[in-house]
Amino acid sequence: MTTKLDLRDQNNLPLLKQVAIAVDGIQYRLFRSLLTLGVVVLAVAFLSNVLVEHQIADACKTGVGALASEQRELGQVAVFFDTEMPPRELARNLAELPPGSWLPQSLTAWMGVDKERLPLFMDDCASLLQYDAWFDELPPGHQRILTEGLDRETLFAQLQDPDERREFVRTARMIPLRLPDGLVDFLPRRSYFLESLRRASDHFNKNREAFASHIEADGLAEWLAATDVETAADLFDAHQVSVPSERLEALMVRAGDRQRERDLLRVLREPRLATAWRDEFGEVFDQRRALVALAEHDERALWMEERELAQAADIDAGIAVDAARRILQTRRILDMDELLIANYGTRTGLDANMFWLLVVSFMVCIAGITNAMLISVIERFREIATMKCLGALNGFIARLSLIEAAAMGLVGGFLGVLLGGVIAVTRMAYAYGHWVWRFFPWSDLGWGALIAIASGLALATLSALYPAFAAARMVPVDAMRVE
């Protein structure tokens, strides 16, 4: 039949016209449509709430984490230059450095480790500590069964042997006990690694001692605070330590700050100041309150200077105020870093539980929307059958249902994103204050919103597939039935 081609034009019916017909339907069945819309809004709000919260948390964690590791850098560096390090201590300090730290690179010469082998060496440090800790934390009963009376080192040394290792794995399985990932791979090279760690530690300590004898100070920080950049760079070079120049400058600035902060704290510990403070301002004196007062009121620092209370440390009003502010800021950063890690862990992104909760909630929504759309089809069976009598193609009827659902998915998705986003941002801002605004992940949130709206659209359209199919297959004879 060539003639049927004319009807194909229904497929080209202007989308706007189709949408208009579908929207008419939505208005006419407003209550049920609102119900469907509500389901979409709630589902998308939940999704977007979870997404936004995680995005903000991740952004804060990254931002605050970077600030915190900057704060910790000097301390971490100083440890390597100031203390004698037995092998395990060296491994622990290396493993505890933040990922991407420049420090291990610059200490390769001291440790006698090849630059290429450094990543493996660092990994092995972490493995050694991780598996030792795992073993030490086992319940004593399990330990006894595994070691058969041997101590940890002897046992692990024995496990160099493949047969012993198989036996060990079998025993663990019988207990039953889950061995940590990678342990069996690490065991064969453990002894070898311990040996190279010992060598590295020996090398390191010898070099470190030579370096320490050249700095006439209590420690690296104090020396950096007192010296200038060229001298420091020369000394590092002479000892084959390659510190990147911008890090060195940052370290020296921080060392200077630290020096003044320590001075201020020493002044605040003086009983003379405490007494004078109480007499003057009529307040209970403690360190935290004094720091806050100094940071907020310049006149307190001026008063301190006038009364020559900070004379011992040679701190003038300006320095005192700056130091107090810095101390408070550092504490705030470190506190927030700890809080974020405690609440969200060190990893970023959605965790598996949350993901499943989202999947389940979406499935519930699909069931709900499918139901609502089926009712909508039943409500309209007469209208649909009439349209088929007038020559509507099955595809057109199906498309009408799908457009109706998609329109609601889009609107519901948009409202849901707004609702979920606002709730999440409010909650996060309430919990973490100005950090949220400081590291506000605008672009991530934009993507997240797009994802959430798209899911709302997909959710509604997917749910409408079956009802649309049912509507399309309806027989026109139903329109004849008199109500």
Add this chain to the structure above:
Amino acid sequence: MSRKLSKIIIRTQGVCRDYNRNGVITKALRGIDLEVVRREFVSIMGPSGSGKSTLFNAIGALDTPTSGTVFIDEVDVAQLNADELAYIRCKKIGYIFQSYNLVTVQTCLENVTTPMIFAGLIDDQARKRGMQLLDMVGLKDRWDHRPLEMSGGQQQRTAIARALANDPSILLCDEPTANLDLKTGQEINDLLVRLNKESGATVICSTHDHRMLDVSDRVVWIRDGQVERISRREDLNIELAAVEVGHTP
């Protein structure tokens, strides 16, 4: 049209329709043989439950008979797929229902233009033709009313305008006056007769309304799913008189 139009527009051969409700088989149609000639005005009469509506559905390609064949323009309806059926319903047949079946969310004019849009007409043309049709049924000034704001007669006239949208060769009416009072029913009857004369559409009416008999070329009497008899208009006046007499005490 290149094909020579056959004189017979609808032909049924031994059409049977069984309904199976909970295992009980009801034979609604028991072998109907019928031929309708182009431009004819045919009424299908019979008591309720006689199978009028079932026959109507079979003729209108709305339902598939259990056995037997329906030819519309010499095309076997049973051989058509869903899209081809849609084509027939859109262009060849105009349906008029007892309960009007207007789409309540659309205006009067939108109801009339919907089939034209299904047939691929663009909006402006459809509106223009829609207004002409509404003018023809006398509803020009009510074009933007919704069905529920109109009287039954007006709704049925809208439905008639809609049935005429794509200039169909067949108008199928299922008890078009059953829900209307006497006067409006008469108006609708007159309208259908006028359309039959003016546009040359074949009109097939299933009805209880004895006034229809006056205007029909032929009347098909159905009883128990079978054709009882077919009377021509010439014979009708006498018969009608007999009916009137029979009803008068």
